[in-house]
Amino acid sequence: MTVRTVLGELPAGELGVTDSHDHLFFRSALLPGQELDDADAxxxxxxxxxxxxxxxxxxxxPYGLGRxxxxxxxxxxxxxxxxxAATGLHRAEHYPAGLVDEVRPRLAEIFVRELTEGIGDSGVKAGLIKVAGGFHVLDEHARVVMVAAAEAQHAxxxxxxIHHELGSAADAVLDLLVDESGVAPESVILGHLNRFPDHRFHLxxxxxxxxxxxxxxxxxxxxxxPRLFDCLAALIDAGYADRLLLGGDTTTARARAATGxxxxxxxxxxxxRPRLxxxxxxxxxxxxxxxxxxxxFVTRGTVRS
Structure with missing residues (x-):
């Protein structure tokens, strides 16, 4: 199996020590003045x-946020x-007015194109579909985007x-993506769970x-x-160490180490890592x-290229 990197297909075993969720470039309407857009930084x-x-x-x-x-x-x-790199679509409020309405009817097409042909004219193919839920529920926007993501995943x-708003609604996401849309559970990564530190829910x-x-x-x-290690301990003790991923999730210029x-x-x-x-x-x-x-992060199944 391979991971699709920005330089091409990589045997999964060569990925190495990985930050499983971060941002080198990110521009959101919700974070004015904190754009991650400096290539040197x-x-x-x-x-x-x-x-x-x-x-x-x-x-x-994902798409439209300054990748x-x-x-x-x-x-x-x-x-x-x-x-x-990722394709996909975030919550609507991260985008300039009008963009979401413009792309919503062709989301699956956009996702598939960026995964198989490339992002814009860069020639760089995405290797991940990033989408977002709402707080405890999936609103209409989230459901439309996730159905498109499932279609692109199958293709x-x-x-x-998934970005879970304050770590919530991960169960609703699995209901939609796995139970209703037929995506294999091992092809779904539930993010931000540290923001909802409910051990029973995580189990x-x-x-x-x-x-x-x-x-x-x-x-x-x-x-x-501060609750991260308690969350990890509950899952490790229950035998789920093989399901866990860690990332830094740097989303603002202020949060960078090199320049912030x-x-x-x-x-x-x-x-x-030393504490772990x-x-x-x-x-x-x-x-x-x-x-x-x-x-x-492997690509599973037959991929159109």
Whole structure:
């Protein structure tokens, strides 16, 4: 099996130490003045991540939010770090007025094209479909986008990663994507679960077979980061260490380490990983940073190219 990186197909076993959820480039209407759009700053962050032992970063920035795909390819080529780009669509409020209404009728077509032909004229193919739910429920926008994502997943085999608003509604997402739309649970990555630190809920989700992503440390997630290890412990003790992913989720210029206040992408390895090793052991840390990403981000099934 392979992972589709910005430089082409990569054998999954070569992905290496992975930040499973982050952003090198991101521009949202909700974060004016905090755009991640500086290619030099992004490259500096990637070099520092590599110096800490990192080998791959999965980008969760979807369609229309400033992905700078050509810059991703250049950074990957210059640094040797594997990068995965995303297609998909975020919650409507992240976009300028009118854009969502314009693209909604052809979402599946857009997703498939970016996965199989490339993002714009960059020639860089996405390897991930990023979509978003609502707070505890799936509104009409979320349902339309997720149905399109399921269609694109069936056509391409690409994994689907979900932003859960404050970590909620992951059960409703699985109901729609897996039970109603027939997406294999192992092709679904449930994100931001650290923002909803309900151990029982996490165990219910893990039992349904999807991957669970915990996206701290992050300046945006600071209120729930102290509960991260308790959440992980409950799942590891229940035998679900093979479903867990970790990411930094850097979404603002302020949160970058290279040019802002941090903690930034490198902290995932310089700060969090040593604590994981001390708490759970080196084998568990390797599962979360190496083994699980190599299974979560593969393209499954026949892909049109």
């Amino acid at each position: 992004a490259a500096a962050e990637v070099r520092d991540f590599k110096a800490a032992g990192g080998q791959a970063i999965v980008q969760w920035t 700078q795909a050509a810059d991703l390819a250049k950074i990957s080529a210059d640094t040797g770090i594997h990068l995965v 391409t085999g690409a994994p689907i990663a 219910e989700l893990a039992a349904r077979g999807s991957f669970l992503a915990f996206d701290g440390p992050s300046r945006a997630n600071n209120a729930t980061d 206040e941090g903690p930034g992408i490198p902290y995932l390895l310089t700060g969090l 090793v001390r708490t759970f052991g080196a084998e568990i840390a390797t599962q979360l940073f190496v083994d699980n990403p190599a299974r979560a």
